[in-house]
Amino acid sequence: MKLDFSQVPLHDRAFSEKPMTFIDEGPKNFLAAILDLVAIETGNRTARENWQQSQLRNLLRHAAHRSAFWRERIGSGDIRDTALAELPILSRSDLTRQVEAEGPLLSPLDRIPTIKHGTSGSSGTPVQFFLSQMNLEYNAVRAAAQYFIEGRDLRLNSTRLRPVLTPSKNGFTVRTDDNPLGSLGPLIPGGIFKYIEYYNPNMEALCEELARDSIGYLLAQPTLIETMLQSVDPTFFKRAGTAMFNPRASAVDTELRDKFSSIGIPVRSTYSSEEVGSIGLECQANAGVYHVSTSNVLVEIIPDASVRTVSGTTGLVLVTHLHSYATPFIRYDLGDIATLADRCPCGHDGPVLSNIQGRSKALLKHPNGRVSTFYVRARELTAIAEFDEYRIRQIALDRIVVEIGGRDSLTPEETAAVVALIRRHAGDEFQVDVRAVARIDWGASVKRLGYRCELL
Numbered sequence: 084m085k086l087d088f089s090q091v092p093l094h095d096r097a098f099s100e101k102p103m104t105f106i107d108e109g110p111k112n113f114l115a116a117i118l119d120l121v122a123i124e125t126g127n128r129t130a131r132e133n134w135q136q137s138q139l140r141n142l143l144r145h146a147a148h149r150s151a152f153w154r155e156r157i158g159s160g161d162i163r164d165t166a167l168a169e170l171p172i173l174s175r176s177d178l179t180r181q182v183e184a185e186g187p188l189l190s191p192l193d194r195i196p197t198i199k200h201g202t203s204g205s206s207g208t209p210v211q212f213f214l215s216q217m218n219l220e221y222n223a224v225r226a227a228a229q230y231f232i233e234g235r236d237l238r239l240n241s242t243r244l245r246p247v248l249t250p251s252k253n254g255f256t257v258r259t260d261d262n263p264l265g266s267l268g269p270l271i272p273g274g275i276f277k278y279i280e281y282y283n284p285n286m287e288a289l290c291e292e293l294a295r296d297s298i299g300y301l302l303a304q305p306t307l308i309e310t311m312l313q314s315v316d317p318t319f320f321k322r323a324g325t326a327m328f329n330p331r332a333s334a335v336d337t338e339l340r341d342k343f344s345s346i347g348i349p350v351r352s353t354y355s356s357e358e359v360g361s362i363g364l365e366c367q368a369n370a371g372v373y374h375v376s377t378s379n380v381l382v383e384i385i386p387d388a389s390v391r392t393v394s395g396t397t398g399l400v401l402v403t404h405l406h407s408y409a410t411p412f413i414r415y416d417l418g419d420i421a422t423l424a425d426r427c428p429c430g431h432d433g434p435v436l437s438n439i440q441g442r443s444k445a446l447l448k449h450p451n452g453r454v455s456t457f458y459v460r461a462r463e464l465t466a467i468a469e470f471d472e473y474r475i476r477q478i479a480l481d482r483i484v485v486e487i488g489g490r491d492s493l494t495p496e497e498t499a500a501v502v503a504l505i506r507r508h509a510g511d512e513f514q515v516d517v518r519a520v521a522r523i524d525w526g527a528s529v530k531r532l533g534y535r536c537e538l539l
């Protein structure tokens with residue numbers, strides 16, 4: 084290995100002016116933490132696995148020591164004899180029980196601040212839990228580490244688009260931060276970080292805003308991009324300086340991925356959850372395959388009755404968050420299904436996940452109990468009718484509701500075409516209700532998934 088900074092765009096005054104100091108403490112610690120994560124995730128497998136086992140034992144010991152809930156689960160025996168696979172699965176309701184009864188398992192004496200956090204509830208019931216300061220710092224370091232792992236250009240801008248529930252002029256607000264590289268800022272002059280929050284945005288104004296500065300890394304939900312592509316050509320994103328598309332919140336459809344790839348914009352997803360942070364990062368060489376974030380989590384796959392498995396390696400995803408000291412996540416059921424393999428075809432010597440599907444959002448349950456994947460592209464709906472937004476929900480075993488937002492009514496032809504489209508994807512056994520609504524009531528859910536199954 085050659086460690087060399089000739090390709091790292093350092094500031095002219097990047098280094099310290101204090102005696103016997105090379106790099107000032109803030110950026111130095113951040114850089115050292117990046118090095119830690121890269122060494123663990125890309126280095127010797129046995130060393131990594133030994134480190135993970137030590138971290139697991141530390142976590143189990145902490146949980147058993149501080150929590151009656153966990154003592155009961157882990158048992159009072161020697162932690163060294165505890166096998167992860169023998170511990171009970173942690174469901175969302177178990178988690179809620181632990182958090183409500185015991186609060187955070189770090190006290191002020193630990194000198195590690197904790198914050199209460201909750202999921203948005205878009206993938207089921209919202210849950211509350213505690214994160215520690217270390218978890219937040221880890222997330223920032225892990226995000227920055229990916230630039231080094233992939234050799235991404237550190238000088239480019241980042242543009243993050245996030246849906247919110249508050250209306251504003253033109254349907255979006257813009258905030259700009261100086262540096263997307265966090266604490267590396269004093270060392271490396273990154274681009275700008277543009278943060279756009281939107282709610283029914285005026286597409287023309289939004290495109291104008293996006294074109295104002297070079298987009299760089301585009302962090303956005305695929306549904307927004309699909310909606311934008313009704314009014315702009317994919318090459319708009321290229322012209323506006325998009326270097327890479329990093330989809331957020333939901334999986335990106337193959338067609339959208341191909342559209343971007345064909346004009347030279349790679350698509351690179353992240354698999355993460357609000358509870359545990361980074362779980363996997365999409366391989367540069369294999370679309371849909373995610374290198375597990377081994378510096379953060381252990382991942383297990385267990386068989387699940389709702390999944391027809393091709394092999395024993397597809398099933399329910401359980402994660403153990405190695406740094407979950409405030410609220411332990413040990414064998415936590417995320418509600419997703421995926422396939423786990425021991426290593427990546429690209430040569431990466433670490434576990435990889437593929438076929439990741441949110442069990443509760445991407446699947447359809449049939450009256451005969453069978454579960455299948457279900458995905459309707461925004462484009463298929465826009466080919467039928469004009470609208471601002473849409474939502475498809477399975478609300479009963481034989482019933483699917485389609486809401487078309489921004490319309491007072493639909494023509495009988497439009498309604499019939501939507502029903503036919505849904506049946507083509509779901510099957511003829513479903514009754515499909517199509518409703519025109521002025522606005523879709525998303526409730527507290529900011530993720531605004533185009534489809535959600537309310538049964539799983």
Ligand SMILES: [Zn+2]
Binds near residue numbers: 368429
């Ligand atoms: Zn790979």
